[in-house]
Amino acid sequence: MSQEVLQQPEIPAWDNDGSSRIPFWAYTNETVYQRELQRIFYGRHWSFVGLEAELPNPGDFKRTQVGERSIILARNEDSSVTAVENICAHRGAQFCRERSGNVKEFLCPYHQWTYGLNGDLKGVPFRRGLKKDGEVRGGMPADFNPAEHNLTKLKVAVRNGVIFACFDHEVEPLEDYLGPEIIPYFDRLFNGRKLTILGHHRQHIPGNWKLMQENIKDPYHVGLLHTWFLMFGLIRGDQKSRVVMDAHGRHNAMASTREAAEPNKGAISAGISSFKEGMALQDERIIDIKKEEWWNGPTVVMLTLFPNLIVQQQSNSMSVRQICPRDCGSFDFVWTHFGFEEDDADMTQRRLRQANMFGPAGYVSADDGEVLEFCQESFHQVRQMTGHEAIAEQGGRDWSESKHTITENAIRGMYAYWRKLMEI
């Protein structure tokens, strides 16, 4: 019988100095992907895992992911939030099967090992054996120390109701991780107000996880692919906008302000085939937008937080979108739409109506998933070849701040960081 050794593919050379030309293999190479999981998702980066509003009461839990790994978030008796890996310390069973619920402790069904909500091992059946007829049957060795067999605990940080977790406890504080350029945009939306969960979408997109970050980091496409944005002025190249990044280039904020009664003609629509002369809605309630005081200017702010979170405020619709990689070529995209506890019925209805624009069927979202699939198909077809590269040079080759949305600067920012971190 021959021994088969699984060879990891080599990582080809990135044959330019910058971050504006991305080789197709960055989306398909299995060695690259495994390094991403280790250095990004399981390394010193904060992953978004949930909202506090999803865990209002002690005992509430929610199963989710960091990278590909299953984790459980829980609200403890002292009201703190903890995160543990969903792997029993005994035989490795992934014991938590429900997506959410309320429990007193975690129980692995296989041998009934029990854990506190914070992951401390509480009970091992027959740890000291079974006494019967004057003898002791079984029992763990005398030096078996339960304290050494807790569930794997993640470091958790909560900022204004948003929960992040990291396997590496040496990770920098969340505030430093987000950085002073991004925090004002984060706090604009999440300022401590209580959130109301409106519901979830779960979408499977057959594309590499980075494509989703790039899609939101790229406001160049929004007025082109998404006719609605152009026609109704929700994001347009001629609006007052700002695209900023943190000092590393990994996170980004795109803010733009809708201007009233903009003409639909002129340079913004010239030569754009997705522009529909005379397009009008029969029912405009989906784009009936009511200004909210806290916006403080911008009518849309999209945040991309590396590696796995998109935060959306577009008009009255808000969501957090979690990127859960499944494998090198696909990810699950989990949307949680929310409002604020102080919303009246009219505002809630408005948020829900505008939600028609987003998600897997949304007027400005469904086609994002479609085109990401088209890209990944190409990457896959030439996966054994080098020489193909994606171009991200709209607005230049560097990744400095932009005052408009005709740019791909934030994609370049992310790859500048990625290349350094990945040593590629």
Add this chain to the structure above:
Amino acid sequence: MADFQALFEATAFNAEYAACLDEGRLEEWPSFFTEDGVYRIQARENFDRKLPLSILWLEGRGMLTDRIYAVRETLYHDPYYQRHILSAPRVIADEGDLLRVEANYLVVRTKRDQFSQISSAGRYIDTLQRTGDGLRIKSRLCVFDSELIRNSIIYPL
């Protein structure tokens, strides 16, 4: 027999509805609804937990017509065929003007050059109105079991 009558009406109506979508006659789709008819697609996860978010929530023929315009003109997507497999309706109540019925559905999607796949499995929760022109949908809520949506939902279910 009233039950048989309702069952027959709803069955025939759903057969026409499915044929309309499966044949790609999308422009006719709003005419299956009353003027104020509501169409929703919602994940079972949200439905069971009484969370209101829907994949689509369209109120009235105007929004339904706008959806078809978007599908035709503005929503870029991979072309595909749809095939509805509907169960016999379950008549919950026949209230004269209104019929409350449910039916299970499987919607099979076939993209160009690819094998057919189930794109959505769920049930219609319907309020159908008897009109002079036959039944019309006052409310159709498509609650789908399918936990993960295969990328997108473009055409109505």
